[in-house]
Amino acid sequence: MPDDLPASSNTALASVESDHWAAAAILTLVENNIVSRDWASQHGLDAPVARDELLRVLEWGQHSALTMLSDDDPAPAVETAMLTRAEGIALLIDRLRYLKPLVPEPVLDIYFEDGDEVPADLRAALAAATLSGLVVSYPNVRRLQPQAPLDWATAAALLCQGLGFAVVPPQYVTWYARLDTLDQSAAIPFWRLRGNAYLVRDIQTQLQQVRLYPRDRKPDGRFSLDTQTALLEFCQVLQLPSGQTYTLDASLAKRLQTVDVVDFSLRVAKNRDRIFREYLKQEAGFDAAHLAFLDRGIQKSPFEKLVEEYPGYLRLKPSAPKTVQTPTTKTSSPRPYPRSALRRAAHLFTPLAAHAATPSASPTRPTFCPVPQPYPDRGVLPSIEEARLKFLHADIQQACLCLGQFVNQQLTTTWLGRSALANGELWSATKVLPLLHLISQVHSKAIQADIDQLVIRSGGRSTEFSIHDLAVDMVNYEYDISSSNALAAMFKLFTTPQTLEKWLRSITGNTQLVFRGNYGEGPFIGRPVLWDQQRQQVLLAASGVRHGGPNALSTYDMTRLMTMLGWHPHLLASAQLPRAQWKSLESVVRALGRDSARYVDAAIERLGLRPVMQSPVIISKMGFGYSSQRRRTELVYSAFVQFFDARPQAIEANGVAPLRSFGLTLLAAKRLGDNDREATLLDARLAAEVTEILRRILLDDWA
Structure with missing residues (x-):
């Protein structure tokens, strides 16, 4: 022992308070003859440490664990210079000859809030100390304070860590382990995680996959209250005991690494209030003129590049192997889509005629049969069970859901509803109907015609437009050609209101529907003609009769037409749209794939389904407006969705991925006296209800 270090003693240090955070470290140094009993009183625990003094202690401590001073030890010119915390830690690392990482920045930046304050020449040493569990930071393990003077209390704690004495309170000590390297016997209290930023970041990354950690925030390694809450919720959802013990053990670590994202998301989604709140949070900054999900647009959809494949996907049946091959389909010429923000104001305030405001009586229909039935022929109402x-x-005023499945390669359906046959205003969702009627008209005159080879002209103009481009512009609200309302009004001009209405009634069997109105604007072309480019002749001309009056259809009517479109390749001729050919209908499919409303997208994202969906199809049409007569905001969403479900737990015994195929129409309404508030609440509500429907379809949960 150096002459200036008094003889050691095994008695406790009277000058050190027993509750001092470094008391155990001081006592340990005394008991191991590294410093004397009077050392603390001579120097003071808060007193700064001079470099020569620390070196003498380190040299004496070599008899316990340390090696001799290294040859390359960076000694300053003045040996009595006071050390900073960073310099003291670096000195310890040099004495212990620890390996230093080549790139220390990530270590210091993730472990410490002030890691960027470490001098460049000391960063490697401090990174090594951090990962080796030698850094002690009181009172906050994430505040290194590298430029602060090194005091003797901290120096004693650092010495104990370096000598291998585990006496420093662990909440002040950094340490290193990764989620995939935890020992099977590990039992780490949650509070200890604050000292291991890499492990916390691993946990945050896994929690982010199941949407418990914010997806827009980079995992930062801080074990904050938000991270702890998310970890506890993870344990609660999976019913893990760690949620009660607040302990990270091998079992929890394994579940974090192997969690099935879809299965976990389906469990979380049972909390419908939570899902709604998540969606409502996304409405911040939106209003009735531009909504988070209604106006999201295809440009932000992960399915944008698959739209041209939809017609081919719709021809597939569940006999397809688990790995579904992408079929070859006809494609149209590409069009640029990103443009201005969506603008739908022209039809937002168009009231329904007075006599259509009150839902009409439901048509007589057969008694519900719980066994799936073949798709009904045209004009036949299906059995619709209202209880399911x-x-x-309650905001969903009317709804219709049609579930399809193939039995012995034949399509069967189950129809569920809520006031599904009550007629009401479905706003712009009905714009697809005149287009479907136009295709039936075309093939009545020319069975070999292809709608993609036809253009619409004005009688007095040479300008012509492809039907597909017009349909896309009507659906995506980009205004590349004209407004959606004007385009829909133009498509209606190829027939009379009475003929179109009669045609719809003959298809759905709802003899009380009304479909005679326009969409609040004049037609894009007042007297359009349909020109056959191949035959160089007029195929159809405008009827010359203007449309006017109400549009009052049921959610069943819209679901019936959407499913007739989506399932056309699998329907009997008696159940198909009359005379319509798939080579023309597929153009409508591709147009509806570009709907501005992306509620199904939101549901798929929330449930984590995209990686396990094969050959997906999402076609839809939205409707939205404020009814001045009913004094409320109304939102309609009609969609047809199909995909192969490749979740491991869904794969059948023969290795086949089951086909999920369904059509739905939802009419939501809210009256609060605040149009923007009504709109944002309905937008979030539609997303939440579509998510719940999809969850139940995946789990076959209709109890």
């Missing part, structure tokens, strides 16, 4: 959709929120 009671789970829908």
Whole structure:
């Protein structure tokens, strides 16, 4: 022992308070003859440490664990210079000859809030100390304070860590382990995670995959209250005991690494209030003129590049192997889509005629049969069970859901509803109907015609437009050609209101529907003609009769037409759209794939489904407006969705991925006296209800 270090003693240090955070470290140094009993009183625990003094202690400590001073030890010119915390830690690392990482920045930046304050020449040493569990930071393990003077309390703690004495309170000590390297016997209290930023970041990354950690925030390694809450929720959802013990053990570590994202998301989604709140949070900054999901647009959809493949996907049946091959389909010429923000104001305030405001009496229909039935022929109303959709929120005024499945390669369906046959205003969702009627008209005159080879002209102009481009512009609200309302009004001009209405009634069997109105604007072309480019002749001309009056259809009517479109390749001729050919209908499919409303997208994202969906199809048409007569905001969403479900737990015994195929139409309404508030609440509500429907379809949960 050096002459200036008094003889050691095994008695406790009277000058050190027993509750001092470094008391155990001081006592340990005394008991191991590294410093004397009077050392603390001579120097003071808060007193700064001079470099020569620390070196003498380190040299004496070599008899316990340390090696001799290294040859390359960077000694300053003045040996009595006071050390900073960073310099003291670096000195310890040099004495212990620890390997230093080549790139220390990530270590210091993730472990410490002030890691960027470490001098460049000391960063490697401090990174090594951090990963080796030698850094002690009191009172906050994430505040290194590298430029602060090194005091003797901290120096004693650092010495104990370096000598291998585990006496420093662990909440002040950094340490290193990764989620995939935890020992099977590990039992780490959650509070200890604050000292291991890499492990916390691993946990945050896994929690982010299941949407418990914010997806827009980079995992930062801080074990904050938000991270702890998310970890506890993870344990609660999976019913893990760690949620009660607040302990990270091998079992929890394994579940974090192997969690099935879809299965976990389906469990979380049972909390419908939570899902709604998540969606409502996304409405911040939106209003009735531009909504988070109604106006999201195809440009932000992960399915944008698959739209041209939809017609081919719709021809597939569940006999397809688990790995579904992408079929070859006809494609149209590409069009630029990103443009201005969506503008739908022209039809937002178009009231329904007075006599259509009150839902009409439901048509007589057969008694519901719970066994799936073949798709009904044209004009035949299916059995619709009203009880199974009671789970829908009260804001969903009317709804119809048609579930399809193939039995012995034949399509069968089950129809569920909520006031599904009550007629009401479905706003712009009905714009697809005149287009479907136009295709039936075309093939009545020319069975070999292809709608993609036809253009619409004005009688007095040479300008011509492809039907597909017009349909896309009507659906995506980009205004590349004209407004959606004007385009829909133009498509209606190829027939009379009475003929179109009669045609719809003959298809759906709803003899009380009304479909005679326009969409609040004049037609894009007042007297359009349909020109056959191949035959160089007029195929159809405008009827010359203007449309006017109400549009009052049921959610069943829209679901019937959407499913007739989506399932056309699999329907009997008696159940198909009359005379319509798939080579023309597929153009409508591709147009509806570009709907501005992306509620199904939101549901798929929330449930984590995209990686396990094969050959997906999402076609839809939205409708939205404020009814001045009913004094409320109304939102309609009609969609047809199909995909092969490749979740491991869904794969059948023969290795076949089951086909999920369904059509739906939802009419939501809210009256609060605040149009923007009504709109944002309905937008979030539609997203939440579509998510719940998809969850139940995946789990076959209709109880």
